Amino acid sequence: MDNLGALKRDSIRVAGFYSLSDREDFQQYAERILNCSGHFDFRLEPGQVDGRMFAHIQRASWCRCRWCPLCQYARISKFRARNFKGLTRLMADNPDLCWIFPTLTIRNCEIGDLRSQLRLMSAGYHRLVRTLSRRPWLRGYLRSLEVTRSELGLAHPHYHVLLLVSSDYFQNDQFLKTEDWVNLWRRSARLDYQPYTFVRKVFSRPHQLPIKALLEVIKYSVKPADLTDDADWLYELTDQFHRQRSLTVGGLVSNYVSQRQLDKIESEMKTGDEQNQDGLPCSLHWNYRREKYDFCWGALS
Ligand SMILES: [Zn+2]
Structure with a gap:
């Protein structure tokens, strides 16, 4: 899972930086990044590269801000899948x-x-x-x-x-x-x-x-x-x-x-191929109090 919790904490920090600025566009970034990916639905399946389990994210509310660490991670995953x-x-x-x-x-x-x-x-x-x-x-x-x-x-x-x-x-x-x-x-x-x-x-x-x-x-x-x-x-x-x-x-x-x-x-x-039906459905939900994602088997939404 490449430590999504750590990336979410980094995203909150980036949102904090943007919120300190007087600029309206940076304030908007702050709000979007803060609300990024509070919840993920994904499917776990064996990876094609080295047999490890691979998380295929199906649904997440990406904020799509360039410097949101979570969205940067998502972009890289999609780039890699497309290139591979x-x-x-x-x-x-x-x-x-x-x-x-x-x-x-x-x-x-x-x-x-x-x-x-x-x-x-x-x-x-x-x-x-x-x-x-x-x-x-x-x-x-x-x-x-x-x-x-x-x-x-x-x-x-x-x-x-x-x-x-x-x-x-x-x-x-x-x-x-x-x-x-x-x-x-x-x-x-x-x-x-x-x-x-x-x-x-x-x-x-x-x-x-x-x-x-x-x-x-x-x-x-x-x-x-x-x-x-x-x-x-x-x-x-x-x-x-x-x-x-x-x-x-x-x-x-x-x-x-x-x-x-x-x-x-x-x-x-x-990428257009987000709705893959293979693998085991799971989900993550951001826990603001504990500052980590809670894992659940099955999709919550
Ligand atoms: Zn984001």
């Missing part, structure tokens, strides 16, 4: 392709400069893809945007990318060493310093999904701990991150995972 399904088909159709896993960073910035830095990164990434598309091995990508908060309150935006490549990439004349990636990213993002950049090969058997790497790529845009530390940082993040995509696909990947679907999950948190 699409990429499983991709790997079955293209067993000869594999993945590499670059992380592209820029220097930490003031949270008030985040929007302009994200613009710079996005333009840099498109230039990088354009450069790489001249190589015979690049087939597609899945890219996520993450922002972490440093101890000094600076923002650290970075991309986690799963690049789909053909085996040509690993031939001597095509293979890019770490320093090549650093220089490529530096040139593409037009930086005047050497950015911290590293690349890993993703190990997975033919036909199989790179589960571990996927879990690393499809995760929080901002960790709940960073949302609940400083009210002013949260306010600035809310304005600076407005309308940013957290997950982007391109090339062959977009034939199997549609960007439109990902955007729909991001904005509406809907």
Whole structure:
């Protein structure tokens, strides 16, 4: 269940931060987040990945605020389900392709400069893809945007990318060493310093999904701990991150995972397959006095 109780407590804290602001839109966020998911109906079924029980949420009153930790968790679950399904088909159709896993960073910035830095990164990434598309091995990508908060309150935006490549990439004349990636990213993002950049090969058997790497790529845009530390940082993040995509696909990947679907999950948190009837019905109800969810077998509503 990924500790929904802890996420609900984080959500209440985020709502508390918004309620301290004089801004009307932040006051509205506070009210919506406070009322988020007081009750869940879900079904427990054996997971397809490693046999653990998997909670398939059927009904919850999501507030749909971007920085509600509960809703962020729900979005990630839906992103993962959508991607696992699409990429499983991709790997079955293209067993000869594999993945590499670059992380592209820029220097930490003031949270008030985040929007302009994200613009710079996005333009840099498109230039990088354009450069790489001249190589015979690049087939597609899945890219996520993450922002972490440093101890000094600076923002650290970075991309986690799963690049789909053909085996040509690993031939001597095509293979890019770490320093090549650093220089490529530096040139593409037009930086005047050497950015911290590293690349890993993703190990997975033919036909199989790179589960571990996927879990690393499809995760929080901002960790709940960073949302609940400083009210002013949260306010600035809310304005600076407005309308940013957290997950982007391109090339062959977009034939199997549609960007439109990902955007729909991001904005509406809907995948259309919520009414699954498999598994055991259960529910959770938030107990305000004990500050935890009470678990019940069977659906209450
Ligand atoms: Zn919410």
